[in-house]
Amino acid sequence: MMVTCPRCGFQQPKDKYCAQCGVDMESFKPQAQPWHKTFFKNPVLHVAVFVAIIGAGGFYIYKNKQANQSDVASTSRPSVRVNSSNNLPPPPPPAPETNLEVAGSMNEVPAAAFAAANSGDADVSKELAAARGLSAEATATPDESKKATTTKNVSGPHLTVYYAEVNRQALSRLVEASRSSGQFIAFNDYSAGIVPGLEKRMQIAGIKILHKEERPVESGKTLQWTYGIKNRSTPGVEIGLTTFFELSDIDGNNLRGNLEIQRTWREPSASGGFEIQRKSFPAIFEIGGETGFLMAGVMPAQSNLENDDELTALDVYKILRSSQFRAGESEFVIFVEYDSK
Known part of the structure; x- marks a missing residue:
């Protein structure tokens, strides 16, 4: 073994x-x-x-x-974001006997550009526009701003901006479509977002177009137009909405740009009376093809003006006569589409 x-x-x-x-x-x-x-x-x-x-x-x-x-997705899909108010440019100097409040601003648009729109001197407006790189053709003077019923038909790449009254049910559908795209933001007093198939969605019941504006877009130029009236109690100040648009880039059928709605309005003050306040509603977005952009919540339900009839005579502000709007059953909405042709 x-x-x-x-x-x-x-x-x-x-x-x-x-x-x-x-x-x-x-x-x-x-x-x-x-x-x-x-x-x-x-x-x-x-x-x-x-x-x-x-x-x-x-x-x-x-x-x-x-x-x-x-x-790849982030560079190809439509997008929207609202500018932070932490990097605000200094507000324009207030008009005499007014209290102008700036709530947010579009960093790329000089604050002084709004002063040009409110100036009573058309030549000064044009000079400021040229100094700031604004398109002289697109910069509305106070006299031109009253022609709210005029719609420009343009050829080539252009924006189409719709000012509309939208009832709550229709607005909910638009917001739902925007949320589903992942590009919707509710920011303080207003909301903004990308809407897929906007042209078709605008055909649904509950949307009333108040005014349509078409503006050519060109790189390096900022578009500006104003709808408003002179306020009797504060000479030199124009009550209404001013629209700024600055083109950032065009890539084929896609457009990237900065939009800002500046509102000068007579609103309730902390002291209990009314005072002129200026607020800004900015957004940066990208749209193209069938996608569009919406912004809601920039219009108060009342003007609080002595000459309210003059303001509501303009197409954009006829919503102030709407009993639905005054009751909170509808909303003032701005739609933006881009056509590359």
Whole structure:
């Protein structure tokens, strides 16, 4: 019968002592190996490490692919964001005996541009517009601002801006469509968002177009137009809405730009009376194809003016005569579409 020495591994016929190393084979107990040697020799560990390496590599490849897809999607899909009010330019100087409040602003549009729109001197307005890089043709003087019923038919790349009264049910549908696109923001007093298939959605019941404005867009030029009237109690100040649009980029059928609605309005004051206040509603968006942009919540339900009839004679402000609007059952909404042709 052959036995193996537990110390040196020598095989020999059964005996008490090893013929090679002389150890007592019956009483010899080998020393236990250090735990780390036993651990690293375990084949299960080898398999686990291999699986972990393969899994980590696969996860890295997956995350990298997802990040690339996200980058592509972010540059191709319509988007909207509202400017933060933390980086506001200084407000324009207030008119005598008025209290002008600026709530937010579009950083790319100089605050002094609004002063040009409110100036009673058309030449000054044009000079300021030229100094600020505004399009002289698109900058509305106070006299031109009263012609709210005029719609410009333009060719080439242009914006189409609709001022509309939308009942709550129709507005809810538009907001739902905008939220589903992932590009809707509710910001303080107003909300804004991208709406897919806007042209078709504007055909639904509950949307009444008050006024349509078409403006050509050109890189490097800021569009500006105003609808308003002179306020009798504050000479030199024009009550109404001024629209600024600055083109950032055109990529094929997609347009990226900055939109700002500035409102000069007679509103309740903290002291309990009424005072002229100026507020701004800015947004940066990208639209193209069948997508469009909407902004809601920029129009108060009342003008609080002595000459209210003069304001409501303009198409944009006929909503102030609406009993639904005054009761909060409808909303003033601005729609923007882009046509590259």
